Amino acid sequence: MHLTRTAADPRDPAALPRLLLTLLAVLLLWPGLVLTEFRPATLADPRNLDVFARFLGGFWPPELSPGFLRLLGRATLETLAMATAGLALALLLAVPLSLLSSRALSVSALLTGRPARQASLLRYPARLLLILLRSIPEIVWALLFVRAVGLGPTAGVLAIAITYSGMLGKVYAEIYESVDQRPARALLQAGSSRLAAFCYGILPTAAQELTSYTLYRWECAVRASVIMGFVGAGGLGQMIDLSIRMFAGGEVVTILLTFLLLVLAADQLSSLLRRRLA
Amino acid sequence: MSIRLDGVGLTHANGYQALQQIDLTITRGERVAIIGPSGAGKTSLLRLLGTGLMPSAGQLRILDEQPASLGRGALRRLRARIGLIHQSPPLPPRQRVVTAVLAGRLGQWSLLRALVSLCYPLDAAGARAALEPLDLEDKLFARCDQLSGGQLQRVGIARVLYQQADLLLADEPVSAMDPVLAEHTLGLLSRVAGQRGLTLVASLHAVDLALRHFPRVIGLRDGQVLFDLPAAEVGQRHLAQLYSNDSLAEHAAPLPATEPLPAERMPRRCT
């Protein structure tokens, strides 16, 4: 035993798995680089370089003419309004769907210990709908709505409404289920309607968390509605898109700075509201 | 000759005089314990020997070098010859034992070798040879967070052995351990140091452990050497003088409140 112990070099048991993992990574990396047409040389291509250098050169000074700033102000307000209106519409859809999909208000679960089959039949489609709504990115919805209702903020508002109803609905349902269930159960047992049990049994304890999550989503909606413009749905995004296409570097810088300020301000406002309302 | 201090003094930036007029010679292969009340300067002395601090007065020679006069590269080479033993060895929990031991020789390895060894241990045999005298060779490829506190301590010692240090320094190596483990660890430490002819300097607050495991004991008080004697000659009189105004318990002196290593640091690491 002593002989074998000192004779053989100890074999690292992790060596083979590590080698295989490395090989696998290289095997996956190669097609990845091919598929993404990974050619850093294109960055140094004189033509691209020239175009980009001229564009970057235009970054200074930022465009500050009154006419442009007026346009920028309107677009900023439009972005804010899109986010707010979109979230309000999302709530209209999210609240009923969350009530449908949450198990917190199941009368049958209360009586028999588990939800009845018919109720589940209603609950699962509601959950599936929520998943579908939130899994397609908002900008895809925006692109579709631009085709359906025309260019402009309406498409952006509808896109936010759709995606965010999916997100809000899911999280609302989870919040209902996470709070203390006893008050609602007591009310249901005493024969009150589901809606009344929700309003008096669940809402008071869940309100703070619901508000805070909604405000957080509003921040996200502000960011999202900036992006929407890239497919023609109005707001700041449309302005950035246009300025980039026109190679107006100075305008791009001003818009980007405005965007940063807007996002910062939205964060501040939402945390202020969270403190005041919670 | 391993260590030589001539009139060494150390004044901290805040003006506090931690050590004054220390004359000390420790030859190769000696095993020395430093004892004394808290605040006596034990930690300062060990940091001085580990080249973590430079003396503000006098001359300090370690392994035939003068740390204060060395350039960065030479200082690194000197440090690679000094092995520090920590009370709770600072090992990342997710690291494997083999890597933790091999890290001991980073001061001698090229960067390339260090990086390759991180992916595939280049000297697993060497690491195992370092673990063998500590009865840990079967844990070579285990992860540090799978080991007990005592085993981790032994991994720390194995790292210093693998480092092939000429001088071992241990600052309060056992102060947070239960008596059995402390006894065992110190026995191990002085045994491997004796077998390999390494110089070992340890600061201890438990007088009985110092007397039992170290042939030479230095008493430090108020930054000065009070006595420097073979263990057999240290008597009650010396100890009473060393710890006057300080409760000298029969066994371990109470853990000084100012020591920087509280007991709860131990489990925080590899859990």
Add this chain to the structure above:
Amino acid sequence: MKRHIEALLWLTLIGAALVWSFSWLQLDLIGLLRHDSLRQMGDYAGSFFPPDTSPAWLRQIFKGALETLAISAIGTLLAALAGAGLSLLAAGRLGQLAKALSRLLLNALRSVPELVWAALMVLAAGLGPFAGTLALALHTAGVLGRLFAEALENAPAEPARALRQAGAGPLAAFCYGTLPGVLTQWLSYTLYRWENNIRMAAVLGFVGAGGLGQMLYFTLSLFQQSRAASVILAMLVLVLLVDALSAWLRNRLG
């Protein structure tokens, strides 16, 4: 009582903001619900069905999905590498000046949205997936760099310090002392961002940066709704698959 009045005041303000939003946008929601516009939208929605499932188109979609996957994966990988480098600076390992500058850079990278980066990168690298990869990498490097730096700042300093004391060089001490402690956290952050990036990679094509998004944009512009429908379905499947995969991986990493 005073609290209630204050809350009421804020709620009134929110209500006013809502009214203002709708009136500012001049949303014609009632108009949208009128019979002819509803029929128009219904017709448009109907034209998406049935989705085009001809083998040739499905093959193209498969290729587009792979491209999207590649954009997100390579972009995230590049971002993780760049973020790791920047996080070392941002955690103050190389001096205060480098720390301040790298934090500024990380913030700038992070605050410009992916789609804006994509539009810029299309100028710098031409149309195609490479621009999308770069765009994702730039934005994600900002996000990951900050997260990585936080992990570094919270990692215990003793292991690396002990190695330095034993004569190790700074890089070796980092690799042996600090890296093992933060690596799993870094990996889990990276996976989390990858999940996010695959959604983005699917839509970056709207500005010409390759992948499924580009296919969707083209087919919609050419009024090939049934083809577009299958692209949207592919996006949905991709997103759900990656969510499941990433959740599983993160579970395993613990």
